[in-house]
Amino acid sequence: MATAQDIRPRKDELAPHAQYLSTSPSASFHSPSSHGSALQRIIPVANAKHLKPFATEDIKVLLLENVNQAGRDILSAQGYQVEFLKSSLPEDQLIEKIRDVHVIGIRSKTKLSERVLKEAKNLIVIGCFCIGTNQVDLQYAADHGIAVFNSPFSNSRSVAELVIGEIIALARQLGDRSIEMHNGIWNKVSNKCWEIRGKTLGIVGYGHIGAQLSVLAESMGMSVIFYDVVNLMALGSARQVDTLDALMAEADFITLHVPELPETKGMIGQKQFDQMKTGSYLINASRGSVVQIPALIDAMRSGKVAGAALDVYPNEPAGNGDYFNNDLNTWATDLRALKNLIITPHIGGSTEEAQSAIGVEVAQALTRYVNEGTTLGAVNLPEVNLRSLTMEEPNHARVVYIHKNIPGVLRTVNEIIGDHNVDKQMTDSRGDVAYLMADISDVNNQTIKDLYERLESLPSRIMTRILY
Numbered sequence: 001m002a003t004a005q006d007i008r009p010r011k012d013e014l015a016p017h018a019q020y021l022s023t024s025p026s027a028s029f030h031s032p033s034s035h036g037s038a039l040q041r042i043i044p045v046a047n048a049k050h051l052k053p054f055a056t057e058d059i060k061v062l063l064l065e066n067v068n069q070a071g072r073d074i075l076s077a078q079g080y081q082v083e084f085l086k087s088s089l090p091e092d093q094l095i096e097k098i099r100d101v102h103v104i105g106i107r108s109k110t111k112l113s114e115r116v117l118k119e120a121k122n123l124i125v126i127g128c129f130c131i132g133t134n135q136v137d138l139q140y141a142a143d144h145g146i147a148v149f150n151s152p153f154s155n156s157r158s159v160a161e162l163v164i165g166e167i168i169a170l171a172r173q174l175g176d177r178s179i180e181m182h183n184g185i186w187n188k189v190s191n192k193c194w195e196i197r198g199k200t201l202g203i204v205g206y207g208h209i210g211a212q213l214s215v216l217a218e219s220m221g222m223s224v225i226f227y228d229v230v231n232l233m234a235l236g237s238a239r240q241v242d243t244l245d246a247l248m249a250e251a252d253f254i255t256l257h258v259p260e261l262p263e264t265k266g267m268i269g270q271k272q273f274d275q276m277k278t279g280s281y282l283i284n285a286s287r288g289s290v291v292q293i294p295a296l297i298d299a300m301r302s303g304k305v306a307g308a309a310l311d312v313y314p315n316e317p318a319g320n321g322d323y324f325n326n327d328l329n330t331w332a333t334d335l336r337a338l339k340n341l342i343i344t345p346h347i348g349g350s351t352e353e354a355q356s357a358i359g360v361e362v363a364q365a366l367t368r369y370v371n372e373g374t375t376l377g378a379v380n381l382p383e384v385n386l387r388s389l390t391m392e393e394p395n396h397a398r399v400v401y402i403h404k405n406i407p408g409v410l411r412t413v414n415e416i417i418g419d420h421n422v423d424k425q426m427t428d429s430r431g432d433v434a435y436l437m438a439d440i441s442d443v444n445n446q447t448i449k450d451l452y453e454r455l456e457s458l459p460s461r462i463m464t465r466i467l468y
């Protein structure tokens with residue numbers, strides 16, 4: 001199997017801080033450069049050439065926090081040296097380990113701070129086998145040419161299915177009946193228990209999760225309306241409405257699937273509850289800051305809202321335990337006392353299938369980056385891709401030059417690589433960091449070495465890699 005390796009850059013001058021680093025799923029989802037297209041642009045080529053590095057080291061991978069087996073298998077199959085640990089590491093041990101590795105895979109507990117990354121002299125890429133990337137100093141990583149990948153949408157289906165379950169559970173007051181039975185109480189009622197067939201589901205935020213949910217809800221006989229800040233193609237017979245107000249007034253069940261943004265903070269408060277139909281239901285499995293919980297408590301006490309399901313909260317504990325109390329959120333006791341309220345500990349995306357999908361997606365992104373230099377899906381570098389080199393191109397090499405985004409760099413780089421035939425080239429920038437990828441022909445070991453040394457000597461250099 002291919003054992004692609006990279007060329008190490010010298011680490012000296014740092015690029016000034018990049019201006020734009022977004023981890024918002026919506027930024028990726030709606031960005032013209034990647035809207036639904038990242039995977040479409042990664043088209044496997046049947047006779048794709050497995051690139052290998054100019055240098056001779058093996059690629060060393062450190063996987064922490066019990067990264068899913070599916071992801072481990074993909075990386076091992078590449079012939080990389082994979083070290084796997086079930087837990088995260090204390091910072092000092094992490095620093096010791098990270099010095100050696102080219103690739104690190106983590107989940108949410110491992111903090112890759114500037115202090116840690118400073119020691120990671122060989123690191124070229126970080127895989128976050130999870131949704132969030134807050135645990136990584138993205139800016140420092142970008143400034144040093146270290147790409148960061150995550151898997152923001154692998155659990156969309158899991159969330160959508162949970163919401164479907166909750167719609168039925170709320171309509172039938174399942175939570176209350178179950179608690180009563182656990183307490184030995186037989187309470188057979190049909191009053192205010194409903195079928196969901198023929199009811200209207202209002203989806204706020206028609207992205208990855210909202211759209212999945214739309215299809216599932218219609219298949220169970222619900223009418224679907226949605227509100228989104230972007231005009232989107234409705235799936236099935238769903239209908240986009242122009243305003244949040246219109247959605248609040250029309251829907252029997254309202255479910256929230258927006259990202260956490262300044263505009264979505266507290267977007268459902270007393271005004272929105274007043275607009276809802278009496279006896280309607282609210283579900284929030286998006287982010288805890290979206291709903292004003294005291295207003296929800298009032299709306300449920302008054303009977304305006306007949307039931308609610310919450311999976312996310314303004315403050316959530318860092319670990320499992322008896323933490324869901326007033327110390328965490330001042331209204332916790334009042335909330336917990338409400339009838340027909342389903343409260344779950346942020347489990348919307350927590351399924352075996354989602355973990356496995358995350359493992360595959362992130363491991364594939366790491367492999368593509370190491371072997372081919374492709375940054376599609378990176379959260380801290382510009383997204384750059386070229387179609388694969390093929391077996392029919394034996395004397396070709398791929399130059400990856402990560403550099404400071406300053407005037408004149410491309411001219412200088414093209415003077416260096418321009419002695420060769422540049423078959424294809426792409427460059428893009430994100431804030432102060434730019435990423436250039438070029439496939440050149442008619443190279444041999446000596447010309448690759450010369451190219452590498454000349455690119456490395458440029459003052460704009462952050463990292464140079466040559467794959468051939």
Ligand SMILES: NC(=O)c1ccc[n+]([C@@H]2O[C@H](COP(=O)([O-])OP(=O)(O)OC[C@H]3O[C@@H](n4cnc5c(N)ncnc54)[C@H](O)[C@@H]3O)[C@@H](O)[C@H]2O)c1
Pocket residue numbers: 024025026027029030131152153155156159204205206207208209210227228229230257258259260261263264285286287311312346347348349350
């Ligand atoms: N409970 C869980 O375990 C869990 C798991 C995964 C995701 N989530 C959360 O679910 C939410 C949705 O995730 P997704 O993957 O569907 O995101 P997404 O980016 O695919 O879709 C979000 C949609 O919301 C829309 N939007 C943005 N601002 C809006 C506004 N002010 N009003 C109306 N629409 C707006 C966007 O245009 C986009 O279509 C996110 O907050 C995410 O963090 C929760």
